[in-house]
Amino acid sequence: MSKTILEVKDLRINFKTYAGLVHAVRGVNFDLKEGETLAIVGESGSGKSVTSNALMKLIPQPPGIYESGQILFNGRDLVPLTDKEMSKVRGNEIAMIFQDPMTSLNPTMKVGRQITEVILQHKKVSKDEAKKRAIELLTQVGIPFPEKRYNQYPHEFSGGMRQRVVIAIALAADPKLLIADEPTTALDVTIQAQILELMKEIQKNSQTSIIFITHDLGVVANIADRVAVMYAGQIVEYGTVNDIFYNPKHPYTWGLLGSMPDLDNDTDELLRTIPGSPPDLTNPPKGDAFAARNEYAMAIDYEQEPPMFQVSETHFAKTWLLHPDAPKIPLPDAVAKRIEGYLAKEAQEND
């Protein structure tokens, strides 16, 4: 087994607001191996972006508060580091790709300089060497005419090309961990497919670990090795990509899978929806945070928070339904039917 590069233990992050203390991240645990991709999925407000920003220590303090927890990167805890110490980690060992390539590039600076800036900051190289490396990077991320493009401004690039520049900047200092926060959400499907292929290729070549944040389950199925499903600031289900897509255990995961239409869906059927909306995290509900939206909720769900039950060696879910005394709830029909269809198709492929 390859080595663990990141370990997050009981991370809790709060924000001070006029309305009160918002408990945005409420005890998150996960780890990441070298060369692995972990996808974090969830709705807006589930805490997925706060978690990823927290890894880079990008939470402004105040109003943010690191209430507890450890972020062990290669065995070293990042939480107590000062800003100065962190700036040696940021961009160098951990790099980030943001959602909107329009706003994450500097419009008044040529893209070449935006890349060399990172190289010169973190590596002891001359300006000429940095330029050579920047052009290499532009080639690597699939930008045609890199020498010419080096001297252009971001507005001269299309959306997909801009996102490639952002990736080139992120790769400039050979980071060990790449955090991508919805990197393809603002892009067209065809461009999205190209960017996903590019990220997979980079990972294959340099053994970079990737944390990929998204709400698109199709993208998760395409890129992830492991998946963490977040709800109301907590990870509610955690497992390999096959565990989550073919053997989901948490009713929230069922809801997410069911609400996505399938190309084979019968158009007369209504989509399964998750009723209601996520809870207010200034005052997180007692018990299971998902109980109010869960059609299978039991009395205990309103009283006591469920622990993480272990389903298999790799698969965990935080729901009382997995307690030995709980009634056995079968998968909702729509989800079960779809999974059966996928597995049947797979069996056919293998014949």
Next chain:
Amino acid sequence: MTKTGAKKILEIKNLQQHFGSPSNPIKAVDGISFDVYEGETLGLVGESGCGKSTTGRSIIRLYDITGGEIVFDGENVHGKKSKNELKKFNRQMQMIFQDPYASLNPRMTAGEIIGEAFDIHGLYKDKKERRAKIQELLEAVGLNKEHANRYAHEFSGGQRQRIGIARALSLDPKFIIADEPISALDVSIQAQVVNLLKQLQKERGLTYLFIAHDLSMVKYISDRIAVMYRGKIMEIGKADDIYNHPVHPYTKSLLSAIPLPDPMSEKRRQRIQYKHTEVDESATYHEVGDQHYVYGTADLVKTWVANR
């Protein structure tokens, strides 16, 4: 492009919408023709910049068209119209916008937003009647009457889009143009809004032009689909035919890029690259199946059909 039995509610004939200087125009919509039948949903898909939103906006008169003809219910939409005729047209056709944050006035309550059209059209002048109508609309979109007195910022994204839908329904239109109505929403909320649109269509016999780039949602909601690229419609046909038997290489490429929530098939995914072939003057629409048309020259379409 005809379909027997159903009544045409909208006919687009060689629509052109150019922007910029007349000597070097940007041809956002470059001569497209299609029909929409009463009670159906036509999905319009394509990448950003292909002209799909411009098409929707031209149909509802947000732009003055450069050329062509738009006929709604037997009447030319862009013909010279008196104020009264315009009002009549506006009652029939309404629009739902993409961004539920930007399309609601932050200084108006939900009730004022929904009821604004009543003042313009002189409807429901009696206060009680008006309140009852607003309440009925709120309930139709899954909100309740208490919501009428709240401002836009007090609602979540999904609820705001519901207000946008209630506003579009306020004048009992026949035809609704929905321009990416769910792109800004979360997956679970997207499903709620799509279900609502379907249910309203059934109850009120609405006709939709559904503009989107999320192909799996479009497949789910549409009866027919038109695929647009660089200002032209490349292929149009029944949703199942477009997805299962695409003919145009651009449609194939677009379909091959949709990620599915099935990790094992994703591991095998082969994306089809699209290389655009410039076509000459002879290019036109060729019938390749029942209600299924493809744009191209006769020779090209023949090769595509052979490779189907």
